[in-house]
Amino acid sequence: MDLNADLGEGFGTWTLTDDDALLAVVTSANVACGFHAGDASVMRRVCDAAAAGGVRIGAQVSYRDLAGFGRRAMDVPAAELAAEIAYQIGALRVFAEAAGSTVSYVKPHGALYNRTVRDDEQAAAVIEGIRLAGGSPAVLGLPGSRLLAHAASARLVPVEEAFADRAYTPEGTLVPRGEAGAVVHDPDEVVRRSVGMAVERTVTGADGSRVPVVARSLCVHGDTPGAADLARRVRAALEEAGVTIRAFT
Template sequence: MGTIDLNADLGEGFGRWRLTDDERLLSVVTSANVACGFHAGDAATMRRVCELAAERGVTIGAQVSYRDLAGFGRRAMDVPPAELAAEVAYQIGALEVFARAAGTRVGYVKPHGALYNRVVHDEVQAAAVIDGVLLADPSLRVLGLPGSRLLELADKAGLSAVTEAFADRAYTEEGTLVPRGEDGAVVTDPDTVVRRSVELARSGAVVARSGARISVRARSLCLHGDTPGAVELARRVHERLVASGVRVESFA
């Protein structure tokens, strides 16, 4: 029935505080979006997650963000393009040090939070992210929403653009994510998340918040690591995908 990658946001802690169960999630997912210190994460956390990912053969991705530790990268910001490009490259470079030390490499880049949503439509900010990726490593893949300006510009720049879908987020009829501040933006029922995961992997479609069935063709499926019961939910999704004839493996 096809192939799908499972990615999750990991390393989203800071100092003694940890948000995600990195070790257990890394036994389920095939790609790890590692926080690079701007919305969460620190040097020790990045090093630990890279080592664990390398041990398990999980592809490492740099989850780049606006510089917003207090707001967890979810607050809207206007960053000058040259500054944003430099900060994207900076975050990738920091994670690459720890990936190499663990015997592997950073394989892709995924924006986080407000930056992720901004580059769906904002060409200036999307171009800045692409400039930052090119500055860091032109061989990197870029993970993002299908139809986004980010992926369009990545493709034009010669970067490998990888589409992703969200089993635990509500969609608009236009194929974008419902803003987190709105009711029903996050799908919390485990059975619904599992069912949506299989539907996305097998048919490339999902039911939008309005009830309309929309096309969401994706090579990777994101499961948020900061939701309650994230590990068990990820395991259920993985098992149901395999049972449905879908091969689960990294896009890299």
């Protein structure tokens, strides 16, 4: 199982994620590319640290929404969205390659991630942006999403992802953040759910049902209070359960 976390979510003098501590735990780093968080200095610093630690670098692309942290619903024309996706990947690639690494994968953030689960046009635009940026990065997304379907059609490697600290609907999608119980705050429960998804390939849904979850990567959110300690606990529990932790790329 791959462990990924959202990193580089600072901007100027404002910081959010404990990048160095998380990079010591995860195998893949979803680096904010400046549209929902992050800036040139932050991207450069995180890429340098990730490359030095052997952590894979991924572009976490978003709607252009710094004020809303990329979590507000937006209607962006497909051609414009594709260009903005390519722009973000290109910006991160400069710093990844300068650090001796590369952008191994792309993962949408926030509202864009959720939109591409069901929206064919927006999902296709994200994939078009990835192709426009060049290379053949993998695409990280929710199992069964339109995003991963379009990635496969474009001959990009689709990688299914699960979430350690998010509640699931009976259909296997994420409970919207605006709803009660969308985020699991109990560290012990987060650890239990992580092991269950990795070993048993199921998770308890918000309605109490057992929801199938088949994933190659597990996300531990970097903006959660105590995220680094929680990530360490998740990794230790997975390894104790016999799960090998390694990057999917």
